[in-house]
Amino acid sequence: MAAPDCEPSRAIAPDEADRLFSVFGGYRKLAVAVSGGADSLALMVLLAEWRHRTSCAPELSVLTVDHGLRPEAGGETEMVAGLARAQGLECRILKWAGDKPSGNLQAEARDARFALMARALADDGGDALVLAHHLEDQAETFLLRLARGSGVYGLASMAPVAERDGVVLLRPLLGIAKARLAATLAVRDIAWCSDPSNDDLAFARVRVRALLPELAAEGLTPRRLGETAARMGRASAALDAWVRDVATRHAQVHAAGPVRLPLAALAAVPEEVLLRLVSRLLRRVGGQAYPVRIEKLERLVGDLAGKPGAQATLAGAVVRRTASALVMWREYGRSPPEPLVARGPGAWIWDGRFAVSTTTVEKVAVVARADMVKRGDAAPAIAMPAGWPAQAFDTAPCLLRDGDAPYCPGFGTAAPPASVHLSLLPLFEEAELPGNSLNSLHSRTT
Template identity: 45%
Template sequence: MSGSDERLLATLRDFFTPGRPDRLGVAVSGGGDSTALLCLLASWRSDGGPEIAAVTVDHGLRPEAADEARAVADLCARLGVGHAICRWAGWDGRGNLPDQARRARQRLIADWALARGIGAVALAHTRDDQAETVLLRLARGSGVDGLSAMAPWRNAHGIDWVRPLLGTPRQDLRDYLTRHGIGWAEDPTNEDERHDRVRMRKALAGLAPLGLTAVRLAETAGHMARARAALDTVTAGLARDACRIEAGDVLIARAAFERAPEEIQLRLLAHAIRWVTSAEYRPRFAPLSEARAALAADRRRALAGALLSATRRVIRVTREYRAVASLAVGPGEVWDRRWRVLGPAVENAEVRALGPDGLRMLADPRASGLPHATLIASPAVWSGARLLAAPVAAGGSEWRAEPIFDAESFVQALFAH
């Protein structure tokens, strides 16, 4: 084994020490980076590394993609690695294709992993990818979180996503494949300058003489990641001390909130909105900052599916009724990603928001002591236009609303980047 090969394998071993998983998934597109990661993991497996299984997502967007997926399957067969191909057929020709494809890829891979009891999936992002991400986010005016770029580890969709090669140059992986006579596919979209990332990749060559190298940009991401971790820790402390959960709302003690630095206020507010709405992304800075100013002036604001209001003592972040007005699921199913309503078997029963109409049907709509906005956005059981139960707003029936959250999950979610 060459010294270069040993250094790459040492990178993998060091990344997973301590806490090496017994089984590890690896996402393989067939490109050079993910092919190299697959082969390195297979080599490590033979020397005490974890068992591995590979997955390829065929987005169905290029005619070559199916052949590339089959080529990965052939390579896995030679390496003795289990492999599966997941196909996406969800593109309808509208919206942001790269974003929709990325989301679909994550869902498909997560479902594949969970079905096989695999708790972590390795991704082949490199130092070059990290540098490109920093440039992209600089161009978008990102703050600390955005400039921390891609995390070596994150939890999403019920599994861990790990990037063990995030400090490794892309060329080192291509050189590894060349030394071992292993081919890979080149995605033509990697040269298509209609994509921002491709333009940033090409811009890096011109920026390098100015000191803006991939190494420096990746270092910046590392500095920002440390700053982000520190800010998250302070925000979590404020969340523990100043926040409580009531009927799915986040209540923030206003005095403690207003004593905190502006950055911590914004971070806590953004987190509360994301937690109440189950959104993937935090609100953009400008509307978030404006909402904070409105609360300071005792004005309500709707933002990103949440309703923000303030009294003299408390800031309340509530699910916005308009965001859930059309949601309907069967009893026992998860409603709005946060509630499961359980009760007796009733034909044609479904869970929907209580809404203004349901609130008017309650015998004593003020008995719960909850605000109007909280009540109308709470889950209720309906049979057509007939209200069967409002377990959050009224209680006292055979139906109960079980929250898929608690106060500790609110705090811990701050760290799930």
């Protein structure tokens, strides 16, 4: 059957694959997420073939997850591993162990899959994770977000290059129709698996998918929706550049996490820029993986604008309006940061906010400052930072190692223990700000 936007179901030719993957030449090592469905299998095969004929191609490996949700899942991951080996690629089968949630299963499974793959990517020293999201996926995402009343950022949908929890995500197939991926496998006589949940109308995405042919008949083809999402992406990038400029010039970021924005600097920016700036800071301060919903954000900013001295909690962060600034910090009460215990050399992300690395073989712990004080551990013998609310530092990271005084970044001039690094993650990641079309003509270099 033809794709909903009436594109011919033709296989992807080598020259087209070369164009799709040309920007990957500057990476050293990539992992491909493969489920066993037609989309990700086609991506894996195309990447393997591209690598064989491309001298500057990076190392490739395959990651596949057995969710344990269906009896067939184990056999499907073994099939993926066998096909990967036939393509000359190593494959790791990752298992989602433990009890499974009774509700919101698709979202929980996606999060579990990402967590497993992110850990495997880090263990293998990979640079990025390649995903098989295609044109219809982009159209569905656009429609789902439109139904939720998303603004320009939500309607930008999925980006070709993005970052999540420190993992770079690459989506080279966003402009490719699903039928073409199936055709790519068919001409190679490669079979694929089908997940029954992809046809279960209990899920909103499946219901939206069922509407695509009717929408296409009215001109709302996946191609048209994908193009609109791309235009929203360009608008989002422009706003992000503005937001970054305002944040760079005016945001006062404490090394322990809190952020202060002078009200005088905010008075001159358009409301859309203000909303995006607050959203960005809330996400970083609260250590959240996703931005807050636009209607909640609008309500928060409206409340703060009308009530001098107001304070609110949103997305894991506290926001207080003082006489001269908005002050934000990570909330402690509802969901305190979990301690991190590091044994041996390695690198970790603590509480979604801080990068921690160590080269020592000794045990090192990172805990919230309020937890350290509650437990009766020796508090740092240094004064609290001046000019900030005291509770803004309840969730400040404190680094503990036997024989060393506790260390909290930005508290006085104390330095962290030797061989240990602790730093706040940046407000912005480079992958969040794509360049213009002229820049995209050049391959990524490292």
